[in-house]
Amino acid sequence: MPATPAWPPKSAPRLFVPGPLAEGAGVALDGPQAHYLGKVMRTGTGDAVILCDDLTGEWLATVEAVGKRDLGLRVERQLRRREAVPDFWLCPALLKKDRFDLVLEKATELGVAAIRPVLTRRCVADKLNAERARAIVTEAAEQCARTALPALAEPVRLDALLRDWPEGRTLFFADENGGEPAPRAFTAHPGPAALLVGPEGGFDDTERTAIRAHPAAVPIALGPRILRGETASIAALGLWMALCGDWV
Template sequence: MGATPAWPPRSAPRLFVTGPLAESAPVTIEGGQAHYLGKVMRIAPGDAVILCDDETGEWAAEVVSAGKRDVVLAVRERLREREAVPDFWLCAALLKKPNFDLVLEKATELGVAHVQPLITRRCVADKLNPERALTIVTEAAEQCARTALPGIAEPVKLDALLRDWPEGRTLFFADETGGAPAAAQFAAHPGPAALLVGPEGGFDDEERALIRAHPMARAITLGPRILRGETASIGATALWMAISGDW
């Protein structure tokens, strides 16, 4: 006699929903998420769906009914508490839309706690669609089995970011003109941290001087090559996670 299959199966679809979730509570899925479950995943009564609410953690739910316009689920059990993510912020200058979309997606997958979009003098964009940004990070969190969504702030200008910078949080400045090796700086300054990355054209001299003058700023180099904004954000975040985070 074969072993009883694990429930919920690892292949069960994952969704973030509005919470809070609780055992035995009904959940109705509508709109695009219902279409995804019904038409793409072809779920049926009795199937499992993994739900997260960014509050209480991860839950296994069972499909009660799957109609043309909605899917009704019954929450069965909590699988995990909401995870504690490393206290790391990504302060990234706005890039062209597809490039910044990539930054949001990969920052979520890597475990960033908070994304602060930044407006600098050489930015080619000065706005961020908050609904689009939330969709990107939510889908990335669903894909990588993350239970806590990163916070996404409204874009701010560089001088405002530095003026209001919280005491006690190290600001690692990815400076293409040079700095201390990133790995050594990350190891030397544990605790709450943030990474500051510039736009396609980099920071101008006045901005660079302003950042370097900040008492919490630590200029770092990411190697001998000048990296694109999205590459610098992703690569340096991965390095910080390997040294100081949850890798």
């Protein structure tokens, strides 16, 4: 006899929607999400959709009605509770739009708990489109099957970040001038932590001095080569997850 197909199928679309979700709840979608399900994914009545609410976790829903511009679903059952995310923040200096888009996407896929953009003297960009950034983060979370979205903060100036840094959280500083090898530093400082990465032109001397003087800062080296800001963020985050996060 042929095997019974898995339900829901692995190909079922995934979407984050406002919550909280609950068994038996109705969900009405319109706009881009309805267009995506109805026109792009060709979802029809009775098809499965995976919904996440960033509060309770992941739920199986089925399509009840498909309109021209809207779509109705019914929540069937919970598949997974909201995941426990390792307590690691990424504090990247703003980069040019396409490069910072990459940082947002890959940091989400790698499992970071929060993204706190930073403004420094050598930043080429000086603002962040919050709606666009949130869309990138949400789409990345949907693609990689996260059930928890990273907290996305408004950009802050470096001096404000340092001034308001929370007690008890290590601040790993990716310094192109060198520091403790990252693998050694990461394993030597367990617990809540964050990674600070500079812009295209790096930190200037005044900024570097201020960071190194901060009691929470631990300067680290990411190998013998000088990395772009987006490369440093992605590489260091992957390394931390492998040594101290949820890849272990």
